[in-house]
Amino acid sequence: MKIAILQFGGTNCDLDVLHVLKDVVGVDAETVWYKQEDLTGFDGVVVPGGFSYGDYLRAGAIAARTPIMNSVKKLAAEGKPVLGICNGFQILTEARVLEGALTTNEYPKFRCHWTNLRVETVDTPFTSKFRKGEIIKMPIAHMEGKFYAEEKNLAELDENEQVVFRYVDEKGKVTDAANPNGSLENIAGIVNTSRNIFGLMPHPERASEAILGSDDGLRVFESMVDYITENF
Amino acid sequence: MQYQATVRIEQKAGMLDPEGTTAKRALGQLGYQVSSVKTAKLYEIVLEAESSEIAEQKVDEMCQKLIANPIVHNYTINLKELN
Numbered sequence: 181m182k183i184a185i186l187q188f189g190g191t192n193c194d195l196d197v198l199h200v201l202k203d204v205v206g207v208d209a210e211t212v213w214y215k216q217e218d219l220t221g222f223d224g225v226v227v228p229g230g231f232s233y234g235d236y237l238r239a240g241a242i243a244a245r246t247p248i249m250n251s252v253k254k255l256a257a258e259g260k261p262v263l264g265i266c267n268g269f270q271i272l273t274e275a276r277v278l279e280g281a282l283t284t285n286e287y288p289k290f291r292c293h294w295t296n297l298r299v300e301t302v303d304t305p306f307t308s309k310f311r312k313g314e315i316i317k318m319p320i321a322h323m324e325g326k327f328y329a330e331e332k333n334l335a336e337l338d339e340n341e342q343v344v345f346r347y348v349d350e351k352g353k354v355t356d357a358a359n360p361n362g363s364l365e366n367i368a369g370i371v372n373t374s375r376n377i378f379g380l381m382p383h384p385e386r387a388s389e390a391i392l393g394s395d396d397g398l399r400v401f402e403s404m405v406d407y408i409t410e411n412f
Numbered sequence: 413m414q415y416q417a418t419v420r421i422e423q424k425a426g427m428l429d430p431e432g433t434t435a436k437r438a439l440g441q442l443g444y445q446v447s448s449v450k451t452a453k454l455y456e457i458v459l460e461a462e463s464s465e466i467a468e469q470k471v472d473e474m475c476q477k478l479i480a481n482p483i484v485h486n487y488t489i490n491l492k493e494l495n
Binding site for chain 1: 427428430431434477478479481483484
């Protein structure tokens with residue numbers, strides 16, 4: 181098994197993800213510069229966080245339109261898992277493989293702190309190692325993280341249980357105070373309809389070892405690896 | 413022919429404009445009471461095309477594919493002939 185970690189100009193969480201996959205989970209992973217384009221031989225992709233192309237136009241807009249993204253779509257069409265974290269989530273929505281858009285935080289400030297998340301579904305390749313309704317902890321670090329989708333699409337996301345994580349308070353309640361960026365319905369992460377493309381604003385790679393304050397994020401990567409082992 | 417397209421990108425109605433809201437608040441602190449502040453982005457694109465219709469069509473395509481995000485933005489294109 182080998183997982184690709186995409187690198188665009190301005191990506192800066194690539195090596196953190198590489199560390200977690202190789203040293204903590206213990207699987208083969210490799211960073212892939214976007215010009216390589218070919219993802220043959222990879223069983224999954226992580227689109228890591230950062231500020232690809234300086235967030236020019238809109239966060240993720242330029243990276244989403246690079247040719248390597250066609251290879252990502254091809255790999256996803258085979259059912260292989262694609263995980264987009266933070267800027268990676270923005271890139272996946274800009275590439276239109278995930279619903280909605282990530283817009284400027286309601287209070288337009290860079291927010292960098294821990295958040296509590298509620299696990300809304302375990303029926304994805306990325307959350308099989310969680311319990312439904314479980315409250316977990318991961319940090320966010322973004323200024324364009326407000327999840328927005330038109331009402332009709334939002335209803336579909338709910339109906340198909342495509343919402344994976346929501347920002348909640350310590351007791352697991354969806355409140356405005358627990359919503360760091362004004363995301364509609366406190367949405368922190370969603371999957372596509374075939375459930376193998378997952379985007380989230382919080383950083384699981386920054387919560388993958390207890391010494392960092394939480395290792396809840398590790399289970400996202402472990403679930404993904406389990407899914408690949410079972411299916412490919 | 414050479415054309416210059418001025419593309420104005422703004423948030424769709426009903427979308428929040430946090431930058432505008434913040435500017436409005438800051439103006440208030442300076443003593444300016446204004447009803448609203450909205451931000452928009454402006455692009456000037458110079459291109460060659462056989463006619464203004466073709467130029468406009470091309471720029472519209474550019475907006476759909478890259479310059480705007482139709483989920484959250486409205487855009488207007490203003491075309492003028494150069495030379």
